Structures are given as C-alpha cells and as structure tokens.
Amino acid sequence: MMGNIGLEHFLIFSGTLFCIGLFGALAKRNVIAILMGLEIMLNSVNINLVAFSRYATTGDLTGQVFAIFVVAVAAAEVAVGLALIVAIYRDRMSVNVEDFDWLKW
Amino acid sequence: MVNFALENAWLIPFLPFMAFVLIALVFKPLPKVSAFVAITCMLTSFVLAIQIGIGVFLDAERFIEEPLKHTFTWFSMSGLTIEMGTQIDPTSAMMLFVVTLVASLVQIYSLGYMHGDVGFSRFFAYLSLFAMSMLGLVIAPNLLQMFVFWELVGLCSYLLIGFWFFKYSAREAAKKAFITTRTGDFGLLLGLLLLQINFGTLDLVKLGEMIPNFTQYGLTASGLTVIAIILFLGPIGKSGQFPLHVWLPDAMEGPTPVSALIHAATMVVAGVYLVGRSLILFQTVPAAMTFVACIGAFTALFAATIAVTQVEMKKILAYSTVSQLGYMMLALGCGSLTASMFHLMTHAFFKALMFLGAGCVLHGMHNELNIWKYGGLKKYMPVTYWTFLIGCLAIAGIPPFAGFWSKDEILLVTYNMFAHGHQPIYLVLFIMAVITAGLTAFYMFRMFFICFHGELRDEHAHPHEAPPSMLIALIVLGALSIVGGLVGMPWLEHPFGYYVRLGEFEHEAPNYFIMVGSVVVACIGIFTAITIYLKKSVSHEKLAEQYKGIYTVLYNKYYIDEIYLWLIHNVLDGLGRFLWWVDITIVDGIVDGVGKSTQGLGSILRRAQTGKLQHYALVLFAGVVILVVIMAMTGTSSASSMLGGVR
Amino acid sequence: MFWILAIFTLGSALLMVMNKNIFHSALFMVLTFIGVAAMYVMLQADFMAAVQILVYAGAIAIFLVFGIMLTQRGNMKQTNLFAKHTAVAGLVSLALVVINAFMVWNTNWLKSTAEPPQDTVGQIADLMLGKFMVPFEVAAILLLVALLGAVIIAKGVKKTS
Numbered sequence: 001m002m003g004n005i006g007l008e009h010f011l012i013f014s015g016t017l018f019c020i021g022l023f024g025a026l027a028k029r030n031v032i033a034i035l036m037g038l039e040i041m042l043n044s045v046n047i048n049l050v051a052f053s054r055y056a057t058t059g060d061l062t063g064q065v066f067a068i069f070v071v072a073v074a075a076a077e078v079a080v081g082l083a084l085i086v087a088i089y090r091d092r093m094s095v096n097v098e099d100f101d102w103l104k105w
Numbered sequence: 106m107v108n109f110a111l112e113n114a115w116l117i118p119f120l121p122f123m124a125f126v127l128i129a130l131v132f133k134p135l136p137k138v139s140a141f142v143a144i145t146c147m148l149t150s151f152v153l154a155i156q157i158g159i160g161v162f163l164d165a166e167r168f169i170e171e172p173l174k175h176t177f178t179w180f181s182m183s184g185l186t187i188e189m190g191t192q193i194d195p196t197s198a199m200m201l202f203v204v205t206l207v208a209s210l211v212q213i214y215s216l217g218y219m220h221g222d223v224g225f226s227r228f229f230a231y232l233s234l235f236a237m238s239m240l241g242l243v244i245a246p247n248l249l250q251m252f253v254f255w256e257l258v259g260l261c262s263y264l265l266i267g268f269w270f271f272k273y274s275a276r277e278a279a280k281k282a283f284i285t286t287r288t289g290d291f292g293l294l295l296g297l298l299l300l301q302i303n304f305g306t307l308d309l310v311k312l313g314e315m316i317p318n319f320t321q322y323g324l325t326a327s328g329l330t331v332i333a334i335i336l337f338l339g340p341i342g343k344s345g346q347f348p349l350h351v352w353l354p355d356a357m358e359g360p361t362p363v364s365a366l367i368h369a370a371t372m373v374v375a376g377v378y379l380v381g382r383s384l385i386l387f388q389t390v391p392a393a394m395t396f397v398a399c400i401g402a403f404t405a406l407f408a409a410t411i412a413v414t415q416v417e418m419k420k421i422l423a424y425s426t427v428s429q430l431g432y433m434m435l436a437l438g439c440g441s442l443t444a445s446m447f448h449l450m451t452h453a454f455f456k457a458l459m460f461l462g463a464g465c466v467l468h469g470m471h472n473e474l475n476i477w478k479y480g481g482l483k484k485y486m487p488v489t490y491w492t493f494l495i496g497c498l499a500i501a502g503i504p505p506f507a508g509f510w511s512k513d514e515i516l517l518v519t520y521n522m523f524a525h526g527h528q529p530i531y532l533v534l535f536i537m538a539v540i541t542a543g544l545t546a547f548y549m550f551r552m553f554f555i556c557f558h559g560e561l562r563d564e565h566a567h568p569h570e571a572p573p574s575m576l577i578a579l580i581v582l583g584a585l586s587i588v589g590g591l592v593g594m595p596w597l598e599h600p601f602g603y604y605v606r607l608g609e610f611e612h613e614a615p616n617y618f619i620m621v622g623s624v625v626v627a628c629i630g631i632f633t634a635i636t637i638y639l640k641k642s643v644s645h646e647k648l649a650e651q652y653k654g655i656y657t658v659l660y661n662k663y664y665i666d667e668i669y670l671w672l673i674h675n676v677l678d679g680l681g682r683f684l685w686w687v688d689i690t691i692v693d694g695i696v697d698g699v700g701k702s703t704q705g706l707g708s709i710l711r712r713a714q715t716g717k718l719q720h721y722a723l724v725l726f727a728g729v730v731i732l733v734v735i736m737a738m739t740g741t742s743s744a745s746s747m748l749g750g751v752r
Numbered sequence: 753m754f755w756i757l758a759i760f761t762l763g764s765a766l767l768m769v770m771n772k773n774i775f776h777s778a779l780f781m782v783l784t785f786i787g788v789a790a791m792y793v794m795l796q797a798d799f800m801a802a803v804q805i806l807v808y809a810g811a812i813a814i815f816l817v818f819g820i821m822l823t824q825r826g827n828m829k830q831t832n833l834f835a836k837h838t839a840v841a842g843l844v845s846l847a848l849v850v851i852n853a854f855m856v857w858n859t860n861w862l863k864s865t866a867e868p869p870q871d872t873v874g875q876i877a878d879l880m881l882g883k884f885m886v887p888f889e890v891a892a893i894l895l896l897v898a899l900l901g902a903v904i905i906a907k908g909v910k911k912t913s
Contacts, residue, residue, distance in 0.1 A: 005754045005794075006863070007861050007863060008856055008857055008861070009754060009758075010791075010795070011856045012852070012853050012856055012857070013758050013761075013762070013791075015848075015849065015852035015853065015856065016762060016849055016852075016853075017761065017762060017765060017788075018848075018852075019845040019846070019848050019849045019852070020762065020765045020766055020769055020845070021765070021769075022726065022841075022844075022845050022848065023769055023841055023842060023845040024768070024769035025719075025722065026719055026722055026723050026726070026835075026837075026841035026844070026845070027719075027769075027834055027835050027837070027838040027841040027842065028769070028834065028835065029834065029835050030774055032774060032816060032819050032820055032823065033769075033774060033777060034719075035816065035819075036768065036777060036778070036781050036816060037769065039781070039808070039812060039816075040765055040768070040781070040784060043784070043785065043788050043804075043808070046788075046800075046804075047788060047791055047792075047795075050792060050795050050797045050800055051795060053797070054795045054796060054797065054868055055861075055863050055864070056861065056862060056863060056864060057864060058864040058865075058866040058867070058868055058869075059864075059866050059869065061869065061872060061875045061876055061879060062879060062883075064797050064799070064800055064872065064876055065876055065879045065880055065884055067797075067800055068800070068803060068876070068880075069884075069887060069891055071803060071804070071807050071808070072891045072894070072895060073891070073894065074812070075807055075811065075812060075895070075898075076894055076895055076897075076898030077898075078812050078815055078816070079815065079898050079899065079901075079902040080898050080901050080902050080905065082815060082816070082818070082819040082902070082906075083901070083902035083903070083904075083905040083906040084905055085819055085823060086819065086822055086823065086905075086906045087905050087906060087908055089822070089823040090908055093825075095823045097717065097718070097719060097835075098717060098835065098836075100716075100717075100718075101715060101716030101717050102716060103714070103716040103718075104714055104715050104716025104717075719835060719837070719841075720837065723837060723840060723841055723844065726844050726845075726848065727840070727844050729848070730844055730847045730848060730851065733851050734851070737851075737855075
C-alpha cells in the first residue's frame, strides 16, 4: 500500500475530505463556517474528478475540464451566498444559523 | 238482488269510504248533509249485507265448502304476490250483518247525541271511515288485508277516542289506546311474517289446507306453537285481554256512540275474529289453544272482579266488555268457532244496547258520570229503563234472552274439553267461567239498581228522556237482545253452529245440568245485588269497610296502570338514559377520539419541522448511511428493487 | 509524498472545522486549499493546481474573510461554536467515511495504463473551446449573473423614510 499510490488512495482521501467538510456544514452554528465546509466538500469532489481523469481515462482530460467548471460555479455560489448572509445580518443582526428557523411549524 | 250483493261485496266497505271522502272534502261545513250522506251509505251497506246474509243462509253448505272469493292482485314481485279482495262465507256474512247493523244504529243515535257539537260532521266522517275499516277487515280473504284494515281500525279508534281533543284526558286516552294496541301488533306482524316465510302465503283458504301438514314445510310442532302464540299477541292487545287490557277503560273518554260501536260491538272483536279465522292454526298446536283459553278465562274473571267496585257507568260497561271478550277467547281456546262467534253476535246486541242506554242517561243527567249521583231514573226515562233491563237480563244469562244461549254454549264447550279431552286445566277454566257468570250478573244489576231505582240522589239534576233518534236504536237492539239468541237453540235442526263452524257439524246434545246451573248462578248474583242495593238489607258501605284491603285493590284496578307507568319510567326510560350515555360517552368518544388522536399525532410529528436546515441535512445524510448499510447487507439485487429500479 | 500531503490537508481541514475562532478557521481553510493544490500537482494536473491557488486560496478565501469581518460582532473567540446536535453529525460523518473507504477499497476499478499527457493546458484549451464550448459560454454568463445578483442582494432595499 505504501509503495504504489493508486486511484483508491486518492478516492479515500477525497472521501475523507468530503466527510470533514460535511461535518463542518452540519455541526457549526456560524453561517460562514457552514459555507466554508461547503467549499471543502466542493474541493474534495474536484480531487475525485481529477483523480479519475488521471487514472481511469488517462488520455482524456475531460475530468479536469469538469473540475474547472466546478470551480467557476463554486466561486459564483460563494459570492451570492455571502451577499445573502450580509443581507440577513443587516436585518437580523445575527449569523447564528439556529436563529434562521422561519420555516418551522 | 242477492246475486248482485254476493258478486259485489266490495261495495259494502266502499260505500262508507265514499261517505268519508265526501264529508271530509265537500260537506264538512254542512252538518246535516254530512249526517245524511253517512247514514244513507251505511244503510245501503246494511241492505247489501242482509242480501248477502240471505244468500249464504239459503245455501250454507256450498259456502262452507268453498267460500266465495273475489280478489285482485294488488302488488306482485318475484316470490311474493299480495292480493286484496273479498271472501264470503257464513262467518263473514254474519259479521257483515252485525257490523253494518250496529254501525247504522249508532249513526242514527248520533244524530241526537252529538246534536250541537262543534265537530258534528267530523264525527260522521270518522264513523264512516271506521265502518269501512271494520268491514274491510271482516271480508278479508287473507291475513295481510286483515292486518291492513286492523291498523286502520286502530287509527279510527285513536281519532274517535280523542274526538274531544281539547280535553287532556281524552288525548292521553287516545294515545294509550293506540300505543297499547300497537304493542300487541308487533307480535301480530311478527307472526304474519313467520307464516309468510314458512308457508309462502297468507291466504286463509290456502293456509287452512297447508297448516295441518305443517311438517312438510319444515316446521316443528314447537316452532308452530311459538308462531301461534306470537300471532296471538295482536288479539291480546286489540281485544283487551290481560295484560294489554289497560286501554279499554280509558277509551271511555270518547263519545258514548263511539264506545258503543267500537269498544263494545265491533273493533274489540277484531282480535276474536282474527283468532277465529286462524283457528285451524291453533287447533293444530293444542298448547297454543290452551294458552288462548287460559288468557281468556283469566281476563274474564279479572275484569269482572274489578267491575264490582267501579262507580262510573261507562267504566263498569267497559270492564264488562273486557270480561265478555275473555269469554269469547275462552270459547276459541276450546276450539269452538261456533260458541265464540255466537257470543260475539249476542254481545254486540246487548252491549251496544247498554252503552247507548248509558248514553241516554248521560244525556239526561248532563254528563254526570258518578252513578251515586243517579237514582230513581225509572220514572224519568221509561224507555231507557226497560231496554236497559233487557240488556242486563241478557248479559246475566237469563233465558230466553240472547246472552243465555251464547254463554251457555261457551260453558258447554269448556266443560266438554275437560270431559272428553281429559285435560284438568279446562276444569279450572270452567269453574272460573262459572264464577265470572255470577259476578257478571251481580255487578250489572248493582249498576242497574243504583241508577234506576231508589230516589234521585242529586237534587240539582233534571233528568229527562232522550229524543226519538236515540230511542230507535235502543228499541231495535232491545228486540234483538230478546230474540237474537234463539237462532242458537240446540233443539233446532240447523242452529247457529250449522252455519258458523270449523270442520264438520256436530249436533251436540244439550247438557241440562249446565243450563240449569248457569241460570242458578246468575240468579244468585242477581239476588245478592237485590239484597245489597235494592232492598238495602246489607249496607254496601259496611261491606266495603269490612273487606277494605280487597276493596281497595279492586277499586284501583289491581294497580296495573301504576305498575306499567313505573316500568316505563324506570325500565324503558332507564334504558334510554343508559343508551344516551353510551352514545355520548362511547360513540362520540370514539369518533372524537379518532379526530383527537389524529390531531395529537400531528402535533407530535410537527416537531420534526424545526425550520433549521442543518437538521434536515443531517437527517438526509443519516438516511443515506442507513440505506447504504442495508444495501450492503442484503445484496445489490434487493437493494435495487428497494430503490425502485428493475432487477 | 502523498501521505505527507494527505495528512497535511486533512489535518488543516480538521483544525478548520474544530476551531472555535472563525478567523482561525478561515486561515486553516487557506492551508487546506494549498494542500489540495499540491495534490493536484501529484495528479499531474498542473493547470488545475494553478487555478486552485488563484481562485480558491486567492479569491474565495479573501471573500470569506470579508464576510467574516462584515458580520462579526463582539468576542472573536466565540464566533464559531458547535451546534447542539454535533455528536450525531459526527457519527454520521464517521459512518460515511468508513462506508466510503470500505466500498472504494473493495471495488474493481477500471484503470488505464497509458501515460498521462505532459501538456495539460493545451489539451484543456482544446476541449474547452471545442467540445465544451457551450458550457464555457454558459459559465461565463453564470458568473455575470452571480455578480449582478450578489451586488443587488448585498445592496439591500432602500428604506423609504
């Protein structure tokens, strides 16, 4: 296992990274921290894509192109997300996600 | 003329019905015209009935072999056909004669009695409706038609008892009559249904053939006995047998012509007539017949004991009617259609006579009911006096008046059931009947002496004789009470029993011992009444004081009404209250409970909607984990089918 | 080499998530991005590594810091606390890790034995402007829309006094 780094290693690595990001998204109170967890998750997905492009379809770089698009979308998403957070903060004076429960019964 | 009547017997009930419709719709504001219409139709029916009587009388054997029936199909569906029509045989011919005669006389009497009453037209309308119902019942060829008209007769009784509806007591009496007879009708309907189910028909002639072979139709003897007894509940109610007799004395709230017509001569005998028509059923199961006889004899004695203490003229006559109806049932319970129908006929004559006579007394004494206010009316109302005396002699059973022959016939058949059949119960019933005969004579003459002899007790009363319209009926009925029984003399070649019978004609030898004995018993009763009330040798007040306990019980009619009231209030209403509790608590509880549990479940499940997206995401991923674990454990094929994909 | 980088990246991610100070979390996030970029290099995706550093570590991280600064109040130390259901979340994440690792290790992946291309930029450009032309343009529009949207949302509604 130590010697030959293969596809599996990268996949497990990206999976773990994903779960760490998931934990951050689920368990933190600050909205911005949740966003950060979201970014980590997107990053792990990118690693997954690139790993497959390197090991499974070696000549074809479609995986990397896909990853680039993911980065672009992630950037857009962060922009809009932060704008929303700022707008909510202006109104409610809080970034604690436990206060944003207007959908409750 | 005779043939026309025989072929068109349906006219007999139809004419009074026409009178009813005409009066109700057209002539109500014109009292004299209404009376004219009603009486005309009734007399026409009477003439037709006489024609039918003549026709049957001349050719009796043929009518007994095969009654003359005209029917049409009223209602028909698969498996059930209901017919309506007429059936002429000696029994129905006799009944037609009696009913039309008494109804006509009562209507003529009402011209005088109801004169000036606000509801004069309405009275004649109801009387005509009643006449139609009773006549339809009498000529019915099947039990269903009889039941239809039975209910109609009950309706007319209700309308007529409560005729003076502005009186609270009249309203209550009408309700009581209807409800009590309805209670009996429950059994009647049940019995009819059972007969229809088992035999497939309610036609009298057909049932007469089928019932003796009842085992072919899948019935056991005990099953048939049960049907017979259930069926008998109807006559118990309608004919005032114990325990459903309570409505008859209260029915005296109605006008006296009503009491004469309905509660003496015609409606109350509907029950007797029904049992008579279905006598073949009772003869086939002797246990039911014995039951009928016991009820009849008990009722006769029971009512006679109560009548001894009563102080209202009409109430005494009412209890007397109950007692005589008991006699008729006793006769049927001994299997003799002849004796029962004979007594029915004679009883109609003398009881109607006495009721109409009581009506004359009431008319003359301005509706004073208590007989102790009367006295010495002999000199003020001679016609009433003599006709009433005839009636009392008839009911007491003194020959040659009508009641003697019929009552003697009943005593004879009862004794024969004991002597030939060797059933000891009939001896007991015979003794009860004899005692009742003595009591009957006693209380009738008690009433007679108190009312008509002695001195007038009430100084402010001005009694006077009744107008001629009322006296005609008295005279006619008086004549019939004298000669009416002679048709049943046992020495005739074709006595009453030749015409009205069930089965073969048996020429019974007269039992002189019973004949003489019954006269002796009657004379004892009359003599006792003379001693106490005429000669006043023994004071009746002292007797009442001496036997205070018995006197109180008898005077209060054995407290039966109070017992019934208590039962209804506690048992029936208690059941109602209990069921109301069940409805409110249990049924509503369940229905509300379903709603409330749904609400409760909702309010519990609602808490999952926290509004916090992190919770939702958490649940999502937890679900994913669980699904994956399940998939890993059960393999991919079941996992794919679980997720909805094809295998 | 892989292992060092892996531990580095995962460690910074973990520290980022566990930290109670949001600013420190942001800094650790930057470290994580750099680690991921190094991973790209290990995967012979050099262009990706460059893009990663430029966009993520350069722009997005700054963006997030902006957000933190605009919305922070009071004590910096307590700005990034854990929610009440943290234990459950941790359990779920752990379960997912285990399951994922297990499944990945036991799957027979189809691997190619060809040589990775040296010139990634050129090939990416070929694909981008050739086969994936339309997504490329759409992504551009998306970025424009996101820009506009962010400006409008952040600007807020003018209160009519």
